Amino acid sequence: MPGGLAAVLNIVKAWLFLVGACAVFGGIGFAVAGYRGLSILVFCVLMLAGAVYWYADRIILGMVGARELPLGEGPLLHSTVARIAATAHVPKPKLYAIPDGHPRALAAGRGPRASALVLSTGLVAALTPAELEGVIAHELAHVVRRDVTIQSTAAVVAAALVETSRIGGWLERALLVVLGPVAAAVVHVMLSPKREFGADRAAAGLCGSPHGLADALVRLEQASELVAFRASPATEPLYTIDPFADDGLAALFASHPPVGERVQRLRELDPGWRERLRAA
Numbered sequence: 458m459p460g461g462l463a464a465v466l467n468i469v470k471a472w473l474f475l476v477g478a479c480a481v482f483g484g485i486g487f488a489v490a491g492y493r494g495l496s497i498l499v500f501c502v503l504m505l506a507g508a509v510y511w512y513a514d515r516i517i518l519g520m521v522g523a524r525e526l527p528l529g530e531g532p533l534l535h536s537t538v539a540r541i542a543a544t545a546h547v548p549k550p551k552l553y554a555i556p557d558g559h560p561r562a563l564a565a566g567r568g569p570r571a572s573a574l575v576l577s578t579g580l581v582a583a584l585t586p587a588e589l590e591g592v593i594a595h596e597l598a599h600v601v602r603r604d605v606t607i608q609s610t611a612a613v614v615a616a617a618l619v620e621t622s623r624i625g626g627w628l629e630r631a632l633l634v635v636l637g638p639v640a641a642a643v644v645h646v647m648l649s650p651k652r653e654f655g656a657d658r659a660a661a662g663l664c665g666s667p668h669g670l671a672d673a674l675v676r677l678e679q680a681s682e683l684v685a686f687r688a689s690p691a692t693e694p695l696y697t698i699d700p701f702a703d704d705g706l707a708a709l710f711a712s713h714p715p716v717g718e719r720v721q722r723l724r725e726l727d728p729g730w731r732e733r734l735r736a737a
Contacts, residue, residue: 514572514573550564550574553575555576557578559579560579560681564695602659604656622637
């Protein structure tokens with residue numbers, strides 16, 4: 458799907474989600490207290506939507522424990538991000554680092570003019586330069602296509618619902634049984650696995666080759682099996698690949714297509730690569 462069309466669909470999807478939330482809570486308010494209850498709850502939903510839209514990136518950065526990476530600490534990373542952002546015709550996003558050995562990357566924000574790119578130290582150490590460029594291009598493709606708007610909103614709303622269950626005391630498990638599937642439903646209603654295929658394809662175009670990202674996806678999947686990872690499962694849609702084991706609560710939030718299928722689609726963008734490899 459072209460980036461422009463994908464961006465428009467993501468904006469429409471965000472508005473539909475907002476209208477749906479207003480309708481649901483407005484209906485609850487009307488049933489409880491008539492038009493007064495309807496107006497109060499709709500107003501609250503609009504206020505919360507505004508807060509999520511403007512501050513979702515900051516919330517996510519706090520959730521993953523990221524800190525801004527000064528230019529002096531990573532000049533090569535900053536240069537790589539700036540070069541790929543220029544190729545994508547978007548402003549260079551702010552660059553953040555997670556001091557963690559687990560290899561992962563994510564983008565958050567509202568779109569091309571207000572976004573953040575997050576890379577873990579484990580990711581930078583594990584990937585070759587071409588693979589790292591592929592991952593950075595993939596995340597910037599999410600920014601160009603405005604996937605970050607939907608992904609950030611879905612992650613924040615889902616995380617808030619999951620965390621709400623923790624205030625239940627002895628009712629915590631029962632609340633989690635109810636709110637966990639609701640949070641997962643929010644993720645799956647707002648996000649389609651096709652967004653990853655689109656970002657992969659766009660990243661291949663930005664890098665001039667699909668193989669850096671394809672190799673990175675394989676390496677990330679292998680490396681993630683060797684390093685322990687703990688985080689809110691609601692953050693699953695944000696990462697380049699799914700870093701969680703497919704069991705328990707995390708399985709409900711799985712929104713990424715299989716890595717093998719993504720790699721196969723990327724290789725098919727350059728069908729003659731096997732022949733060139735043999736000739737070399």
